[in-house]
Amino acid sequence: MKMFSGLRLRAAALLTGFALTLTGCFMSPGKFTSELAITGPDSFTFSYEGEIFFLGLSKLARLGAGVEETFAAYCFDDETYESRDCTKEEEAEQRTEWEAGAAERAEKAKKDAENMKAIMGGIDPSDPKAAEELVKLLERQKGWDRVVHKGDGLFEVSYAISGTLGHDFMFPQIEGFPPVNPFVQMYLRDGSQVRINAPAFVFQTGDNPFGALGGGLGPFAGLAAMGAAQEAEENADGTKEAEAIPGVPTLEGTFTIRTAAGMRILANNTDEGPEAAPGGGEVLRWAITPRTSQSPTALIVTAPR
Known part of the structure; x- marks a missing residue:
């Protein structure tokens, strides 16, 4: 009986994850500071300072694309399931199958x-020149004040914008890119209510540290497949902490929501709850680390009391 070795399994998991990112989940925050301020009943400001990682421009993507270029036979023992050397017949059979799939x-x-x-x-x-093209694309859009490629798909950006609460808002929005990979979302509801979500600002949830990379179906959800080929480190309290994925920047930062005086925070999932702000209004703060298990969310009434 034949079987992929651990190396082949890891490669297969990587390929699966990479293929799934082609559905659109291919951006991820790295180290960052971000703030969303509801400055009035009909106005807001938003800023994001820090790193954005584009999987498609990284070595990780090129590894996933080329992992099967060289043939290698893999077999295991029927009883112990340990890897073993293949017989000449097994190797020949696997090679025939591999060559038959070359066109596919x-x-x-x-x-x-x-x-x-x-x-x-x-x-x-x-x-x-792909990274250079992306820099030019972002810099010509409003709000992208600084975009620097640091190498291997990692960009340092400075983004700031002001707007009205006459429509929903999402960041990032990039010309020509599908709007499927939001870091921060703001949805307007009836009754002067605003729902704010930050699905990208989370790394792991519950028992599956790889099941919510980038927030459930957020950035790199496809790379959750790598969880089958990587190990989670068990802490003293029995919880598990995800290992860093090679080539993907560490998720670490702060997300802040500020409200103007008179507004009401109906719901939020911060650890400490809202803080009073100088001059009125309230502040919500989230510290994002690789151990963060819930993406930031809040529901705010923007009409003054």
């Missing part, structure tokens, strides 16, 4: 590349 793998790689290019606003991730 090539077609899939081509399709994946086309899909990634489509969701990156027409930017070809394999182009050496």
Whole structure:
């Protein structure tokens, strides 16, 4: 009986995760500071200072795309399930199967590349100038005051914008990119209510530290497949802490929501609850780390009492 070794399993998990990111979950925050302020019944300001990671421009993506280029036979013992050397017949059989799938793998790689290019606003991730193109794309959009590529798909950005509460808001929004990977969302409700969610500002939940990378179906949800091939470190209290995924920046930062005087915070999931702000209003603060298990959320009535 034949079986992939642990190395092949890790490669397969990576490929699965990478393929799933092609549905649009391919951006992730790194180290950051972000603030959303409801400055009046009909106005807000938002800022994000820090890192944004684009999987498609990283070495991790190129590894996932090319992991099966070299053939290797893998077998295991029927009783112990330990890896063992393959017989010549087993190796020949596996090689035949692998070669038979060459055309299908090539077609899939081509399709994946086309899909990634489509969701990156027409930017070809394999182009050496792809990062430079993305910098130019972001800098010509309002709010992106500074965009610097630090290498391997990691960008340092400074974003700030003011707007009215006449419509919903989401960050980031990038021209030509599908709006499927939000870091922060603000939804307007009847009765002057605003629901604020930050689905990207969470790394793990409950028993599955890889099941909510980037917030449930947020950034890199597809890389949850790597959980089957990576280990979680068990703490003294029995909880598990996810290991860092090589090539993906550490999620670490602060998210703050500020309200103007007279507004009411109906619900929130901070540890300490709202704090009084100088001059009136209240402040909600979340410290985001790799141990964060819930994405920030709040419900606010913007009309003065």
